[in-house]
Amino acid sequence: xxxxxxxxxxxxxxxxxxxxxxxxxxxxxxxxxxxxxxxxxxxxxxxxxxxxxxxxxxxxxxxxxxxxxxxxxxxxxxxxxxxxxxxxxxxxxxxxxxxxxxxxxxxxxxxxxxxxxxxxxxxxxxxxxxxxxxxxxxxxxxxxxxxxxxxxxxxxxxxxxxxxxxxxxxxxxxxxxxxxxxxxxxxxxxxxxxxxxxxxxxxxxxxxxxxxxxxxxxxxxxxxxxxxxxxxxxxxxxxxxxxxxxxxxx
Amino acid sequence: xxxxxxxxxxxxxxxxxxxxxxxxxxxxxxxxxxxxxxxxxxxxxxxxxxxxxxxxxxxxxxxxxxxxxxxxxxxxxxxxxxxxxxxxxxxxxxxxxxxxxxxxxxxxxxxxxxxxxxxxxxxxxxxxxxxxxxxxxxxxxxxxxxxxxxxxxxxxxxxxxxxxxxxxxxxxxxxxxxxxxxxxxxxxxxxxxxxxxxxxxxxx
Numbered sequence: 001x002x003x004x005x006x007x008x009x010x011x012x013x014x015x016x017x018x019x020x021x022x023x024x025x026x027x028x029x030x031x032x033x034x035x036x037x038x039x040x041x042x043x044x045x046x047x048x049x050x051x052x053x054x055x056x057x058x059x060x061x062x063x064x065x066x067x068x069x070x071x072x073x074x075x076x077x078x079x080x081x082x083x084x085x086x087x088x089x090x091x092x093x094x095x096x097x098x099x100x101x102x103x104x105x106x107x108x109x110x111x112x113x114x115x116x117x118x119x120x121x122x123x124x125x126x127x128x129x130x131x132x133x134x135x136x137x138x139x140x141x142x143x144x145x146x147x148x149x150x151x152x153x154x155x156x157x158x159x160x161x162x163x164x165x166x167x168x169x170x171x172x173x174x175x176x177x178x179x180x181x182x183x184x185x186x187x188x189x190x191x192x193x194x195x196x197x198x199x200x201x202x203x204x205x206x207x208x209x210x211x212x213x214x215x216x217x218x219x220x221x222x223x224x225x226x227x228x229x230x231x232x233x234x235x236x237x238x239x240x241x242x243x244x245x246x247x248x249x250x
Numbered sequence: 251x252x253x254x255x256x257x258x259x260x261x262x263x264x265x266x267x268x269x270x271x272x273x274x275x276x277x278x279x280x281x282x283x284x285x286x287x288x289x290x291x292x293x294x295x296x297x298x299x300x301x302x303x304x305x306x307x308x309x310x311x312x313x314x315x316x317x318x319x320x321x322x323x324x325x326x327x328x329x330x331x332x333x334x335x336x337x338x339x340x341x342x343x344x345x346x347x348x349x350x351x352x353x354x355x356x357x358x359x360x361x362x363x364x365x366x367x368x369x370x371x372x373x374x375x376x377x378x379x380x381x382x383x384x385x386x387x388x389x390x391x392x393x394x395x396x397x398x399x400x401x402x403x404x405x406x407x408x409x410x411x412x413x414x415x416x417x418x419x420x421x422x423x424x425x426x427x428x429x430x431x432x433x434x435x436x437x438x439x440x441x442x443x444x445x446x447x448x449x450x451x452x453x454x
Binding site: 003076 | 258259260261262263264267268296297298360365366367368369370371372373374375376396397398399400416417436438439440441442444445
């Protein structure tokens with residue numbers, strides 16, 4: 001049976017790894033190649049790497065770093081950050097990643113999703129959406145550029161549009177829960193799950209295995225992604241890379 | 251010497267790195283003269299059926315492989331799209347496949363899946379290997395392999411199927427006929443199970 005994926009999500013900045021809280025206060029947590037080696041040893045289901053400066057500072061992807069990560073990895077990889085063309089996506093795939101995540105570029109020009117699907121196959125196209133829960137009204141608002149720019153799209157409608165254009169997976173990243181380690185926003189996960197049939201991963205909020213189990217129990221087979229949970233240990237957030245999975249993954 | 255066939259596919263570096271760790275001699279090449287010197291071949295693959303066949307046809311690699319594999323009986327292992335092109339044709343494309351193992355590549359029927367996620371088939375799934383499947387010796391079949399695909403190999407002859415996977419229906423996920431082997435999942439991204447497959451292929 002197909003199982004849920006437990007996915008460490010690592011944030012790249014200036015060639016190093018950082019971890020944020022509510023998309024702010026980036027703390028240095030180590031070297032990406034070292035982290036890949038540790039996750040290889042731990043038999044990780046899948047690894048997601050997001051360059052959080054690429055779009056915000058208008059960098060192109062660091063292809064040399066991408067290449068060296070891919071060579072080292074014995075697990076499936078997803079890259080996101082600064083991809084704006086199908087040709088760039090194809091290049092990252094040719095360097096040895098399985099999946100490419102786009103966010104701002106997909107919102108800017110949804111046709112890019114189809115162009116990427118054409119170039120690398122829809123199974124390799126991931127659309128990641130950063131969202132905040134609305135305070136006055138019900139529902140959620142989509143953001144880009146590290147939570148700075150508000151986008152005028154309906155979250156669920158855009159998820160459906162992305163899948164119909166060729167996205168093979170949707171990743172929902174909760175800005176409110178980022179680094180909070182207080183549990184996933186299960187209501188958000190449930191709403192998105194009900195609106196699309198493609199694979200779905202949820203990021204933001206996991207602080208312990210029980211949170212992942214709650215997510216799986218709520219939406220079924222899913223990608224349970226986490227940052228802090230796999231890079232910090234203890235109440236003082238000491239940096240220590242670790243990996244564990246819930247016992248029930250279906 | 252194992253030749254990892256270089257035709258611009260993404261998995262090449264990961265496969266080469268595994269053979270490096272296993273200390274098994276290998277070369278990454280797409281040059282016909284170099285390919286002829288090898289005694290085993292890995293045909294990696296990520297991407298679309300037609301794009302893969304077009305490249306292999308245009309670069310002259312198909313001609314060399316026909317001569318070395320169907321002619322001289324050297325062993326080959328296709329991965330993902332590298333497995334799909336062993337078939338005669340695919341619903342994904344127009345071009346003919348290599349046709350070394352009878353069958354057609356078909357899209358997974360999403361209607362058979364009772365709940366989401368449906369397509370693509372993405373993630374870790376158990377496999378059921380056939381008893382005689384030497385490539386899967388030492389593999390933890392329950393733990394299985396990493397899958398990422400929309401299409402599967404519908405083999406004409408059930409005897410060519412060496413492992414199946416359950417996803418909506420029981421579908422072939424590995425095939426073999428004489429010196430020709432293929433698998434839909436990604437052994438290069440499947441940790442110790444994948445390493446076992448690459449080691450087995452070097453030894454059979």
